[in-house]
Amino acid sequence: MLNLRALIAVVFMLPGVASAFSLDEALATAKREATQLQTLEAEAQEAEAVYQQSSQAFLPTVTTDAAWLRADSSLITGVPVPVLGIPPRIESTDFGPVEGTMVGLQLIQPVYNADALQQREAARLNVDARQEAQQWGQQALRLEVARRYFNILRLQQHESAARLSHTAAQKAARLAEASYQQGMAARLDIEQANAQRAAAEARVAQVQSNAMEAEYQLKNLLGMAPQEPLHVTDSMPRPDPLVIRDDSLPRRDLQARKLAVDAAEARASASQAEWLPRVNLLARQQWVQGNQPLEDHADGWLVAVNLQWTLFDGFGREGRMAESRAQARQAKVEMEDTRRRIQQEQAVATRQWQAAYTAWQAAENAEKAAESAARLAIRRYEEGLGSMTELLAAQARLDQQQATLIDARYKALLAGMNYHLQNGRDPLLALGQPSP
DSSP, rough: OOOHHHHHHHHSSSSTEEEEEEHHHHHHHHHHHHHHHHHHHHHHHHHHHHHGGGGTTTEEEEEEEHHHHOOGGGGGSSSEEEEEESSOOOEEOOOOEEEEEEEEEEEEEEEEEHHHHHHHHHHHHHHHHHHHHHHHHHHHHHHHHHHHHHHHHHHHHHHHHHHHHHHHHHHHHHHHHHHHHHHHHHHHHHHHHHHHHHOOOHHHHHHHHHHHHHHHHHHHHHTTTTTEEEEEEOOOOOOOOOOOOOOOOOOOHHEEEEEEHHHHHHHHHHGGGGOOOOEEEEEEEEEEEEEEHHHHHHHEEEEEEEOOOOSTTHHHHEEEEEEEHHHHHHHHHHHHHHHHHHHHHHHHHHHHHHHHHHHHHHHHHHHHHHHHHHHHHHHHHHHSOOOOOHHHHHHHHHHHHHHHHHHHHHHHHHHHHHHHHHHOOGGGGGOOOOOO
C-alpha cells in the first residue's frame, strides 16, 4: 500500500501531468490570481491610503527640530564695558563668537479646517465606492470563469461530435467503395464520400485548435503558463428554465457610481469651504545650550492660536471650485448612463434566457430527428434504395444539429448566469450553487 501511494505521488509530480480543476477550484484560483481583481484591490487600497492621509484634518502634527549655530561679528568684539572698582575703569570685552545648539518641539492642532474635513468625507465615500466596485468585479469574474470553463467543455463536446462525424464519413466512404465494386454505385459516390471524409478531418483539426485556444484563455485567468497542462473535471449542467424572481439586489456597479457622485459633491463642498478661515492651535517648547550669551534666558515656550484666511489667491480657489463642480456633474451623468445601461441589460437578459432555453429545447428535438434521418439514410443506401447524395446530406444535417445543440445548451447556461448577474445576484445561482 505504501509503495502504491509513493508511485501515485511520483506520477503527479512528473512534469506534463495535467492540473485537474473543478469549477469551484477554478473560481478560488481566479480570485487569487486574476489581474482584474488585483487591479481593483490596489485601487481600493489606494483609496484607503488617501482616507488615512485625510486624518490630518483633526489630528495634531508634532515636529521636532534641532540647530547648531555659530556667529561672530565686530559688533560683539572689543565692546567697552565699565568695571566697578577703585578707581572705576572701562575695559574692552569680547562677547563672541556665539556658539550653541537649539532644540525645539512643536505641536499644531487643527481646531477648525472646514475644507479638510470635507475632503476627508470625500475620501471616505471614495473608499466605499472602490469597495463596491471590487465586489462587482468579483461577481463579474465568477461569470467569466464559468464562461471560459464551460467553453472548454463545449469545444470538447464539439471535438467528440467531430470525431463521430469523421467515423461516419469513413463508414460512408467504405459503403460507397463496396457499392462501386458491386456495380451498384457510380464513381461519383466515392468522390463525394471522400470529400466528406476530408472535410470531417479538417473539422476535427479546427475544433482541436479552438479547444486549445479556450484552454489558453482560462489559463490566463488562472495565472497559469500556456504550456502547463490543464484538465477540467466538472461536466456541463443542464440549463434551467426561466424563473422570474422578485428579489433583485442593487447592482454593485450602480452603487459604486452613486458613491462616486457623493464623493464628487463632497469635494465640491470642500473647494467652497476654502472661503472659510482655518483655525489652528500652536504650542512650542525650545531648549538652548551654548556659551554665556546664549545661556541667559534662552529656553522658553509658546502657546498661540493661529487664524489663516486666504482672501485672494490669484483665482486659484475659483478655478478649483469650477473644476470640482464640473467633476460632480460628470459623475452624475456617468451614474445616469450606468442606470440606463443596467435597465437595458436586465430587460435583455430576461429575453435572452427565455429565448436561449427555448432554442435549446428545439435543438434537442431537431437533433433527435436528424439522428433518425441519418440512420434511415444509411439503411436506404445499404439496401440500394437511396443515393450517396441523400446519405451525405442527412449526415451533414446531423452534424449541424449536433453542433447547434451543443452551442444552444452552452448559450442557455450562460444566459441563466447572466440573468442573475444583471439582477445583482451571484451568477452561479443558475447552476444551483449557493452565493459565496
